[in-house]
Amino acid sequence: MDQFNILIVDDEQDMLDGLRRILPYELENTQITVTPSPLEALRLAAETSFDLVLMDVRMPEMSGMELLEQLKAVDPKVTVIMMTAFGNIETAVQSIKMGAYDFITKPFDIPDLVRLIRKALERSVLIRENLSLRQRISEKTMLEEFVGQSPPMRQLYETIRSVAGTDYPVLIRGESGTGKELAAKAIHALSRRGEKTLVSVNCPAIPEHLLESELFGHKKGAFTGALKDHQGLFVEANGSSLHLDEIADIPVSVQTKLLRALQEQEIRPLGGSGNKKVDVRIVSTTNQDLEHKIRDKSFREDLFYRLNVVSVRTPPLRxxxxxxxxxxxxxxxxxxxxxxxxxxxxxxxxxxxxxxxxxxxxxxxxxxxxxxxxxxxxxxxxxxxxxxxxxxxxxxxxxxxxxxxxxxxxxxxxxxxxxxxxxxxxxxxxxxxxxxxxxxxxxxxxxxxxxxxxxxxxxxxxxxxxxxxxx
The missing domain is CATH 1.10.8.60 (Helicase, Ruva Protein; domain 3)
Known part of the structure; x- marks a missing residue:
């Protein structure tokens, strides 16, 4: 039987000590982690995949509702049970609307809590199995788009699987007609962002004076013809992946702003007065010699290293x-x-x-x-x-x-x-x-x-x- 990981967040230390001592005896194969700090809970959730988070609604550092929202942003599939005093049932009901699995009122009996935890863990197991099945189906479907069993193609499949499991920027290199766009789609589909739509842009197809606006957006009146706000492709791809096709053809003026967006994970629309945070994975493709373009000063070397964190090569037919x-x-x-x-x-x-x-x-x-x-x-x-x-x-x-x-x-x-x-x-x-x-x-x-x-x-x-x- 797999071991379950449970995180308990409550500012009452006595509650934490009691649950950490009692629950391992009531629940087999269970690892209990406790913390009185919501901020620490977020850090732990980013480092470890928890099957269940049990947390209080009212805490001084951050409310349970705020913590729930941020936990869901880290892991949308996480199962959460809220603990609340009797007078806060309305708040607990609201938390369910926000994505919590269930709630339990304090003071509670341990047998009641254990029954609720068992049900919540069953849900987590079903979600985990469903995700695993969907991942296998997605991998089979996407890789079947490729044809070939030669050693170079088998190597390509393994590289795609490995790269998809990360969240690093990817540079796909290969001659024209070797399936770079197909590789980009497969990497996105097999990644944790695969449930969201891949946003693609053919860089040389957009005039230089419009490319910056297309990528980063603009405010109404930012330039002649800007009759309304435009959010841009980075905002559209927030939480997903952005495929920059033929990245070598991006003009140097836009390269500088693209580098800043990758470094800071934020963008500023043309005509805007503030920056916007974005969570976007960049998947770039090119059939050109970027090292040569770096030498002739038509491509920024620091941008190249930002884009080329992991590299994929699509083999030519020969x-x-x-x-x-x-x-x-x-x-x-x-x-x-x-x-x-x-x-x-x-x-x-x-x-x-x-x-x-x-x-x-x-x-x-x-x-x-x-x-x-x-x-x-x-x-x-x-x-x-x-x-x-x-x-x-x-x-x-x-x-x-x-x-x-x-x-x-x-x-x-x-x-x-x-x-x-x-x-x-x-x-x-x-x-x-x-x-x-x-x-x-x-x-x-x-x-x-x-x-x-x-x-x-x-x-x-x-x-x-x-x-x-x-x-």
Whole structure:
């Protein structure tokens, strides 16, 4: 059984001493922490996740209502029981409206308090299990947006999971078309801020003279055309994440104010006389060489280090060529949905050609190319004839170099067999990964018999056990 952590806040020291002494005998596997100070309680709550907070309504340092509000700001899911004198029942009822679970009037009998605590802890367990389940579902959903099981892609998934668990600024770097925006969405969705909407802004799409207002807001009359107050994206993203796409294109004048906002966690709208506190996580993306921009003085070095607390790199397609067959099949299905048609059959010859082509535009270029193939495909199969029709290039695969770097060309049969084996291996590994190593479920997902899939698994020397949870 898990151990429960209970925090008790009351300015009566005798009450604290009594509950700290009695409750561990009445409640199994329970750790009791007590404090007479609401401010100390806030500090403790920021450092430790408590299953239950039991606190008095009336305290000299800070009222229970104020403490409740601030505790909920720290942890919206925390379970709170208010203790109140008989004459303050109206206040206790108000506290429930503010998010308290229940209240108990003083003086109380210990058995009554213990029953109430047990019910409150049951609620905490349900909330914890629900959050865990939602986190697992969210992670599965978000990471399934990516396609690929090559080592660089597996590393990307692990990095996203790790980074999402923090609240530090993130800088996502990668070439155009490598899925930086998708990585930003996944990091936000898997973070503690994931329940709130991710706010995004494409920095180069906004003129320099408007970008500051767009980020920090403005007051009516701050400049010509400012006909009403505008709160800005930082305020809109308060409590959530702000995705700054193509951060390298922010002008230096705005960089200075962005740096101040990150340092102070506060902003000042244009034309405003005071600052506003904000709680915003910054997720930035760029395909540019920021170090070069720092050297030529077009990007502030101190801002770079503020943004680059943790870094994520999305790999280009040339580093994950083993994933191209999987990507082609995935993009084929997506395009079929867009066009409201059945997915095409993709020939192994075409897969071989696409796998060995250069894709400077990365996945985005491949996605658009697959769309064109489908649009101009006259039949049910995407093959070399369709390829030649679409771009006019000779569909022959580049000469395969031998082990010494020569110009020998392998036979068609050998090239085809190698391409088919590569695709089959990656396809089956992807199936087993998504089914958690369950061969029967994987066979159903692939619309094939379990026996047929087992034969392929044995032929490819793949171990389903490696894909099972906890293995």
């Amino acid at each position: 580093e994950i060529t083993d994933d191209i067959p999987l990507l082609v099949h995935h993009l084929n299905r997506l395009a079929a949905v867009e066009l409201n048609i059945a997915p095409k059959v993709v020939s192994s010859d075409l897969l071989e050609i696409l796998t060995h082509r250069e894709w400077p535009g990365n996945v985005r270029e491949l996605k658009n190319f697959v769309r064109r193939l489908i649009i101009f495909c006259p039949g049910e199969e995407l093959n070399l004839s369709v390829l030649k029709m679409v771009d006019g290039r000779h569909p022959a695969r580049p000469a395969a170099e031998n082990a010494t770097g020569g110009d020998e060309v392998e036979s068609y049969a050998e090239a085809k067999a190698r391409a088919v084996d590569a695709f089959t291996g990656e396809y089956v590994r992807d199936l087993l990964s998504k089914s958690g190593g369950n061969v029967s479920q994987a066979a159903k997902m692939a619309d094939m018999s379990r026996v047929a899939l087992q034969k392929i698994i044995r032929k490819m020397n793949i171990s389903p056990v490696e894909y099972r949870a906890g293995s």
